[in-house]
Amino acid sequence: MREYDIVIIGGGPAGLAAAVSARENGIESILILERDDRLGGILNQCIHNGFGLHTFQEELTGPEYADRYIRQAKQLEIEYKLNTMVMDIRPDRTVTAMNKTDGVFTIRAGAVILAMGCRERARGALNIPGYRPAGIFSAGTAQRLVNIEGYMPGREVVILGSGDIGLIMARRMTLEGAHVKAVAELMPYSGGLKRNIVQCLDDYGIPLKLSHTVVDIKGRERVEGVTLAEVDQNSKPIPGTEEDYPCDTLLLSVGLIPENELSRGMGAVMDPATSGPKVNESLETSIDGVFACGNVLHVHDLVDHVSKEAAAAGRNAAAYVKGSRTVKNGGGKAILLTAASGVRYTVPSTVRPEQMEDSLTVRFRVDNVYRGRCISVYFDQERVSRRKRPVMAPGEMEEIVLTKEQILGCPELETIRITVEDE
Amino acid sequence: METKNLTCINCPMGCSITVELDKDKIISVTGNTCKRGEDYARKEVTDPTRIVTTTVRVTGGRSAVVPVKTRQDIPKEKIFDCVRELKNVQVKAPIRIGDVIAADIAQTGVDVVAAGSVEECAAAAGSIEE
Ligand SMILES: Cc1cc2nc3c(=O)[nH]c(=O)nc-3n(C[C@H](O)[C@H](O)[C@H](O)COP(=O)(O)OP(=O)(O)OC[C@H]3O[C@@H](n4cnc5c(N)ncnc54)[C@H](O)[C@@H]3O)c2cc1C
Ligand code: SF4
Numbered sequence: 268m269r270e271y272d273i274v275i276i277g278g279g280p281a282g283l284a285a286a287v288s289a290r291e292n293g294i295e296s297i298l299i300l301e302r303d304d305r306l307g308g309i310l311n312q313c314i315h316n317g318f319g320l321h322t323f324q325e326e327l328t329g330p331e332y333a334d335r336y337i338r339q340a341k342q343l344e345i346e347y348k349l350n351t352m353v354m355d356i357r358p359d360r361t362v363t364a365m366n367k368t369d370g371v372f373t374i375r376a377g378a379v380i381l382a383m384g385c386r387e388r389a390r391g392a393l394n395i396p397g398y399r400p401a402g403i404f405s406a407g408t409a410q411r412l413v414n415i416e417g418y419m420p421g422r423e424v425v426i427l428g429s430g431d432i433g434l435i436m437a438r439r440m441t442l443e444g445a446h447v448k449a450v451a452e453l454m455p456y457s458g459g460l461k462r463n464i465v466q467c468l469d470d471y472g473i474p475l476k477l478s479h480t481v482v483d484i485k486g487r488e489r490v491e492g493v494t495l496a497e498v499d500q501n502s503k504p505i506p507g508t509e510e511d512y513p514c515d516t517l518l519l520s521v522g523l524i525p526e527n528e529l530s531r532g533m534g535a536v537m538d539p540a541t542s543g544p545k546v547n548e549s550l551e552t553s554i555d556g557v558f559a560c561g562n563v564l565h566v567h568d569l570v571d572h573v574s575k576e577a578a579a580a581g582r583n584a585a586a587y588v589k590g591s592r593t594v595k596n597g598g599g600k601a602i603l604l605t606a607a608s609g610v611r612y613t614v615p616s617t618v619r620p621e622q623m624e625d626s627l628t629v630r631f632r633v634d635n636v637y638r639g640r641c642i643s644v645y646f647d648q649e650r651v652s653r654r655k656r657p658v659m660a661p662g663e664m665e666e667i668v669l670t671k672e673q674i675l676g677c678p679e680l681e682t683i684r685i686t687v688e689d690e
Numbered sequence: 691m692e693t694k695n696l697t698c699i700n701c702p703m704g705c706s707i708t709v710e711l712d713k714d715k716i717i718s719v720t721g722n723t724c725k726r727g728e729d730y731a732r733k734e735v736t737d738p739t740r741i742v743t744t745t746v747r748v749t750g751g752r753s754a755v756v757p758v759k760t761r762q763d764i765p766k767e768k769i770f771d772c773v774r775e776l777k778n779v780q781v782k783a784p785i786r787i788g789d790v791i792a793a794d795i796a797q798t799g800v801d802v803v804a805a806g807s808v809e810e811c812a813a814a815a816g817s818i819e820e
Contacts, residue, residue, distance in 0.1 A: 314757035314805065316741050328743055330757050330806035334787055414745055417755035442744055442773045462699040466740065469697070470766065657723075658703050 272296040272588045273581075274362050274376035276353045276529065279308020280570050281561025281577040282382035283336040288581030289380075290343045294588055298374065299340075299347035300364050306340070306347065307333030308384055309562075310570065312407075312414045315435050317462070321571035332570060356533045358554050378556045378584040381530055381544070382577065385523040385562040387432075395481055402490035406432040406520035410439070419443055421516025425493050426450045427481050429457040429464075430662070431568065433520025438467035440518075447471070448512050451479040451495050453502055456636050458522075458662045460568070481517070482509060490517055523566045533557065540612035541565040547601065548618045548627050549583035550576070555596035558584045565614050565630070568664060572630065579624075594621050602680055609633055609640070609687025611661070618683070623671045629685065630666045633659045637687055642667065645684040646677050655690065691717070696734055698727040707731045739763035742772050743805065746791055751783030751808035758791050759805045764798040771796035783810045 272294050275282045278301030286297050305311060310318070313329030320326060323335070340347070351366040360376040387405040404412070404420055410432065412418045422445050426433045429452035437447045450468060455478050457464055468475050476495060482504050483494035497508035525543040535544040536553040543564040544552040551558050560580035561573045586592050593599075601617040613631040637659045644652045644667060651673070659665060667685065674680065692711045697704050703723060709731050710717040716735065719728045733739075741763045745755035764772060772795045779792050785808045792802040 311806070314745060314759075315743050316759060326741065328757060328759055328805040331787060334807070414757065415753060415755070417745060417747065417753075442742075442769070461697060461702060461704040465697050465699045470740070470769075660702060663702055 268361070268373055268375050270296075270375045270377070271298045272377040273298075273380060273584050274360075274374055274378075275299045275380045275382055276356070276362070277301060277308065277382035277384055277561075277563070278303070278306040278347055278349075279382060279384050279561065280310060280333060280336060280573050281384070281563070281580075282308070282380070283333075283340050284574040284577035285380045285382055285558075285560055285581035285584070286345045287336065287339050287343060288578035289585045290345060292582050292585035294585045296377075297345050299345065300351045300353050300362070301347060301349050302352040304350055306337045306349070309407075312411045313435075314414045315439075318570050321569070322574055329570075336574070353529060356529050356557070358533055358557075360556055376556075377588045378558065380577075380580055380584050381552070381557065381559040381563050382561050382580075383526045383529065383563045385525045385566050387519075388522045388524060395484055398484070398487050400484065400486040400488055400490050402486070402515050403484070403517045403519065406430075406436045406518045409436055409516075409518050413439055413443060419445065421445065421490075421514075423514040424448065424516045424518060425481075425495075425512050425514045426518045426520060428452065428520035428522070429459050429475060429477075430520045430522060431459045431463050433518065434459045434463040434467040436518055436520070437473050438471060441471045441473070445516075447473050448514060449474045449476050449495065451476045451481060453480045453498060454478070456660065460662065480504065484517065485511075490515055493517055523562070525563045525566065527563060530559070530563070538612060538616060540606070541614065543614075545617075546615045547596075548615050548623050549587075549592075550580040550615065551583065551587070551596060553597070556584075556587055558587075565612070568662060572664060572666075575628070576630070579628075582624075592622060594619055602674070603682045604629060605682060605684050606631060607645075607684045607686035609635070609637065610685050613685055618669070618674065620671065620674050623669075623674065625671050627669045627671075628666050629669060630664055631685055632661055632664055633687055634661060636660045639690060641688045641690055643686050643688045644669075645682075645686070646680050647682055653688070659687070694735055696731060698722060698730050700726045700730055709735045711735065738766040740766050740769060742769055742802075744773050744776055746776055746802075747780045748785065748808050749780055749782050750811055751785070752811050753808050756781065756785050756791075756804055756808045757806040758802050760795060760798075761801050761803050764795070764800050768796045768798055772798070772802070776802065783808045 278299045310329035310333040318332040353364045355363040424447045482496045485492040492513040496504040538545045558580045560577040599619045611634045694709045707721040743759045789804040
């Protein structure tokens with residue numbers, strides 16, 4: 268069986284940044300396994316600009332951002348295998364994968380980094396009545412068809428869901444000559460960035476219908492139209508508000524979920540709030556020597572955050588392989604990080620002070636749109652910080668930084684709570 | 691007198707800004723919380739520009755299309771002219787990031803460059819193995 272110090276599952280921005288950082292931290296033997304025919308992950312189909320403002324102080328397109336990391340990985344001569352699907356990972360870190368040239372093969376890994384990204388919610392989860400005619404696509408599938416295959420899936424379009432992918436596709440389809448009639452959003456607010464609402468919808472006069480959903484799809488062979496209706500506070504359609512929209516295509520942009528079949532198969536403890544594995548301060552899952560980063564851990568909206576998080580996972584995996592860590596997985600004192608009122612989840616979910624780097628970035632999301640509130644951090648009963656935030660929304664990830672000094676200063680500390688509070 | 695309403699995109703606050711205009715002259719900007727909002731509104735009302743990204747057909751490459759972008763932002767009203775002109779452009783693989791795909795697009799003085807790379811297809815047709 269071949270052995271590598273670090274095996275990385277997925278060659279998107281997370282996998283690439285983890286590999287680069289592990290190499291920079293002294294690990295020679297690294298292998299990236301990627302099921303697609305190229306590195307770069309989802310960024311290859313995100314041809315719009317707006318990536319990398321934080322990392323490179325430039326507005327790059329997705330493929331350009333990916334290329335920066337691919338070039339670094341190639342320069343550092345990091346080994347990778349394309350068209351290779353990882354099928355199974357055992358808790359002892361044997362990885363089983365498959366491709367056309369090698370067939371099915373297993374590799375033993377000193378440490379594993381999970382970087383499989385996320386996938387779109389299936390339309391089955393949508394609960395729309397009626398037939399299932401052709402012409403219904405997830406927004407991401409449509410994005411891949413248009414931007415990589417060069418194929419237009421339709422001409423008259425309605426989009427359900429106002430997450431960023433839906434907004435971006437509204438503009439993209441319009442530029443390709445389609446007529447996008449409306450974007451319907453179940454919630455009273457959009458899950459997408461302001462910038463995308465202005466530059467993808469307003470610029471082209473595409474209406475955004477908040478508190479609306481699809482209640483009917485017409486057509487048996489191919490979509491012929493959809494019916495939108497307004498919904499009440501409980502997301503129930505209000506009778507009498509139905510409006511028909513003739514169209515040949517319905518795009519669904521109803522959310523992303525981390526791709527965690529492999530993590531679950533391995534028996535990693537999962538976090539129901541993120542659908543990703545639970546991790547400690549080192550971004551290590553409940554399984555010894557298995558780390559996670561990027562969208563497989565929790566869905567990110569900015570790739571810059573993915574790259575940063577992945578670099579931390581790479582550093583920590585390198586430390587694990589070099590045996591420079593003092594505490595084993597599950598061992599040592601662990602402080603619980605909890606999401607209190609207004610906060611949906613935190614990553615990580617535990618902190619072991621002994622293993623912490625000098626500072627730790629905790630990422631989280633709020634559960635609603637909040638204006639003029641504060642983010643407060645409590646060490647047990649005591650509030651240790653409070654930061655005013657003019658506006659927070661579930662669509663934009665928040666972060667706070669904890670320092671090792673601060674935590675070591677409280678030897679009795681058991682729980683760190685992050686919460687949204689009134690001023 | 692004319693008023694224009696817009697949403698500032700510079701931070702998640704997303705202030706609703708109202709601009710009052712007399713012909714092309716800005717009389718007042720209200721609704722913004724900070725200076726960035728005013729600057730944004732002034733530019734949006736007098737000279738709105740955008741970076742345009744799209745794809746262009748490729749022959750003899752491992753992908754059917756290559757992503758492209760305008761090197762700088764171009765006037766907003768030129769977006770469709772730009773995309774239309776690019777519909778008639780076809781490029782031959784190999785293509786490298788940064789290659790000029792079309793010069794002076796839609797008479798804006800701005801070049802359109804490749805934002806992705808496409809390698810040559812080993813055989814002109816048929817399947818490609820890694
Ligand atoms: C449509 C869309 C638009 C976005 N727009 C923006 C934007 O404008 N600005 C911004 O900053 N961010 C944006 N983002 C966010 C950002 O691009 C993502 O957060 C980032 O790409 C996530 O990186 P990742 O490496 O975790 O996942 P991915 O890029 O999804 O990479 C995961 C990789 O793992 C591979 N993989 C999965 N399972 C296996 C397996 N079993 N075996 C082998 N390989 C496997 C996949 O093929 C894939 O290549 C957008 C995201 C999406 C989806
Ligand atoms: S005006 Fe200032 S505060 Fe308001 S959205 Fe623009 S940048 Fe943000």
